[in-house]
Amino acid sequence: MSERKMLQIQKISGHPGPVPGKGTQREQKLCKLIDTTTCIGCKACEVACVEWNDMPFQTTTFDDTYQTMPDTNWNYWNLIKFNETSNPDGSFQWLMRKHQCMHCAEPGCLAACPADGAIVQYQNGVVDFEQESCIGCQFCVSGCPFNVPKFNPETKKVYKCTLCSDRVGQGLEPACIKACPTGCLHFGTKEDMLMLAEKRAKQLRDISGFRNAGVYDPQNIGGTTVIYVLHDAGNPEKYAGLPSTPRIPISFTVWKDWFKPAGLIGSVMVFAGLILHYVTAGPRRTQPQPPIKEVDGDAPRKEN
């Protein structure tokens, strides 16, 4: 494997100190572009993901929808979510959105994770779970604004889409991209995919009558490796709950980064304070104490 193809680490969860390779040459950021306007909901991408990752077939039940199952699972990482929606102008759309890990630039899962090395973000944008280091606490589930990571109650580990890091590391595209028959999935550098996405969005606005078409690349989490072209970029919620402003709970950012260390230091200071108390004020002795003969060699003071 040439060095060019090796994945360079950017961030590691629960890890003190700098990451290995910090400061080395940055790889290009990857991007998976999903054009919801040309997706036909055929689920070839779902099948490709299951097959590539050797996941077992599951028993599903009829749920009044074409959607394979209600949400992703520990062994089903890629799911087309369907939503029948009526628009204010009276038009009707059957929206289909390929739902999987967004591989955020500022991953909520990584921020929340307390275990050293359980979640690794590579310089190319891939956020990968390393199950050997996972402690099964599921804070990542709370940290993710998209509700992507899913827990396996038997192995007690959490799983999600890997952006086919094993394929990408060898210079191949993810399995879902390869399987898509309509070409609504694109893969390349972030720069190129953004350009492609903006071009498509403009086409939708200018020619196809979708005046609010745009690109979904939420900046409040630094952007995402997975971006969408939406017919209605002002209303991502109607694409089966795509959050318009994905937020990482401050528990895993402000609290974790500032208050936890402060608390620890505070406790240490209490401990130090008690030692200080002992050497200054001294202990509370049982009374009566014997009369003092001397204090540090001085003459005795009046004492009771």
Added chain:
Amino acid sequence: MVERITGIPRDQATKAWDAFTSIRANGDMKKVGSIIYAVGWTHHSSGTQTIRTAAMIQLLLGNVGRAGGGVNALRGHSNIQGATDMAGIFDSLPGYLKMPVPADVDLKAYLTRITPKASKPNEWDSFNYWSHTPAFAVSLLKAMYGSAAVKQNDFAFNWLPKIDRTYSWIDIWDGMYTGKIKGMMAFGMNGVMIGPNSNKNINALKKAEFLVVCDIYPEETSEFWRAPGTTAEEMKKIGTTVYRLPGAGFAEKDGTFVNSARWLQWKYAAVPPPGDCKLDQEILARIFMKVREKYQKDGGKFPAPILNVSWSYANPNNPSLAEVAKELNGKAVMEVTDEASKTTIKAGQQLPGFAFLRDDGSTMSGNWIYCGSWTEAGALTQRRGTEDPSGLGVYPNWAWSWPMNRRVLYNRASCDLNGRPWDMRRKQVWWDEAQGKWLGNDVPDFKADSAPKDHMGPFIMNPEGVGRLFVPLGAVADGPFPEHYEPTEGPVINPLHPGQSTNPLAKRFKTDMDKYGTVAGGFNIICTTYRLVEHYHYWTKNNPMNVQLVPEPFVEIPVELAEQLGVRGGEKVKVTSIRASYIANAMVTRRIKPMTVDGKKTFQIGIPIHWGFRGIAEDAGKTSLNLVNALTPTVIDPNANTPEFKGFLVKLEKA
């Protein structure tokens, strides 16, 4: 009137029409529009006329012969095009040669009947390429009967079967039901599931003497004898002998698939068939060899065609499809020279193309339209060249398309009367004055040296050389000009002519099991059937991956109708036609809307076809074991004999 018939609001229909015809705004000829259709148009008792209408629109708009234009069928299976090319239907021979009829007393009579004579309307010249029919037909006979087909015996013409009536799919089942047909061999065709009117098909099989099924799963047809509703006593009385031959799946076979664009693409077997399963050709070959042996030993009625069929494969019990493909291309039986290209083909060599076919017995070819696909250079169907030098998406070196690797048929029509492409930025073919011939980024579908000034019509397969807005009598069964007719079972009286609401030539059947429902009979909901992306007809219900994606059968019901009936999504509903019932989960959706047809609010429901009484969900007891096609009617289009799966009457209630 259109709004009244279709239920589509006038402004929306107009908007669509305006968009489509806007390509010719101000007489501009550069843009092109395509019509792409599938069985939603053809599964009707006037389906053929619908396709005719599309052809007329495209002719009028100048969209035929243009890259990105045309009338394009999205075939329902990966090799349906191949099936029709190779005469998988009763009324043609390979290459769309017409079937002989009893009145064709000899080869001459046959060829005279089916070979069109050029008719040149007004100033148009015509190529009338079907005038070469004799060469195609005789070459076919030579391929079938080899050295036993000679001039003296009319090239064995009288060994071909002659059809005295329609022997369509539905006629076969009807024949079996009425006792005229004694048995059937079903290869990869689940006739019980296909229907229409599946219960009639099941009862037909109960009367048959034998049934041979070759398939990859134990399926409904081979288990017709225990269809739900068959009592134990009834089962004992069924005398049909059923043979189940384990066949090979698509990934276990090589050969060619032909797609909607007429590309013959050679495919390779990924894995060998498992266990005792055998390839189709091996099964057929071994059956044939045994039949021939029996004829040799015991004689029989009319042995000549059986005993003399050409069967010179390396392994007669298991011919390779490569050998067959070479036969279909054809070779020279005797040395053949083509004057135009000054090429000579030695005896035994593969032919370079159908221009080399002769009607004197010196050539053989199993299918003239495939001639050129496997030449001395090898199997062009195996090519995978990704070059597209013109940028038009022609890909001339990817596989091989019939005829002669032409990618867009009638591409002469992509140029004006002077042979200049309508869109100079997208040149398909063009007339080169200096060389005195047609050149192109695509193979010109035309007489190569016919100068534009000679006015030869682009539609070289018509004797008149021009496209038809009005077809000659006899070309279609139900009339020279399309007309709107309602489906045979429908809730609306045709406002155009209430006295003849439906296609007068739509064929109905006359047994006790052929019933047709009416609104008066209580069947007031329109039902249609269709397929899902996640399943493929009737066999993926055995595959865990497909079953995972869509696990159980359902009926799609508009929200308004569901509210009326008090049905919620996930509850069981019962759909009943005059023929049968179907129980499944309700999927309540806003995607299907009620429509106002002829002033009345009408409801339509839709049912995916994929579930039957054998499969993963079925065997687990999760379905009602009903078949959708038990609901559908036995009424067919008079030209294509296609059943009307897409529109019939039902009633809907909670189960």
Added chain:
Amino acid sequence: MATGAQHVSRKRDHLINRIGLTVVYQGELLRHRAYTRFLHWAYGIFFFLALLSGFGIYMAWIFRWFTPLFGGGAITRMLHPWFGLGFVLFFALQAFNWAADMKWGPGDTHWMKRLPDYVTHRDTVEPADVGFFNAGQKMQFWEIVGGCAAYLVTGLIMWFPEIAGRWPVAIAYVIHDISALIMLAGIFVHIYLSTIGEPGTMQAMTRGTVSEAWAWTHHPAWYQTMTGRDPAEALRDARDRLHNQAGKTEGTD
């Protein structure tokens, strides 16, 4: 009489007192019976186990120091809630044991106001109305009761996040931390005052007894209830004896 046993039925008292042995020497008073001591050490051990395992999960800086104690991150996470549950359950028993003695009175409010004097040792003995537990101890007790309730709720949420949901976990995450930090600070103080900070206290929870002098110094009202003597008087007598023994009389009262 043993204070904790006051509110217990005779039957139970009998049973509990049959288990464990507490030897009260001359000059000593029975402070905590065996049952009390057992509970205290039980939840003390569980507290520390929960604390150490919790530290591993608490912060990235210390994850790798604390998780090896338990066999790795996954086992640490698995054990932590059980340790916590042990702590809460044993402390709950102690809470029933001590609830009556921890009731807050007006003297306790006054005691809290005097806290700076307590810290600086302005007085060498406690106010006369300080009973079995002083206000500081009561404060800590009720803090732990509240803290345990917070632990239980937030801990269960984080133990079963699939049931609890994502936002409850994110909120529980913070509250569990706050409770732990407060309780940790409290326990530092508690250990200090139970050991070097107040000599003679440790044996209350090991042997179960304390000296009478300890009693009249730190819990005068309780001394009075136990012995019937006035603690101030007892202190005076003791001091006199001490000074006489020393053989020097200087500035006595």
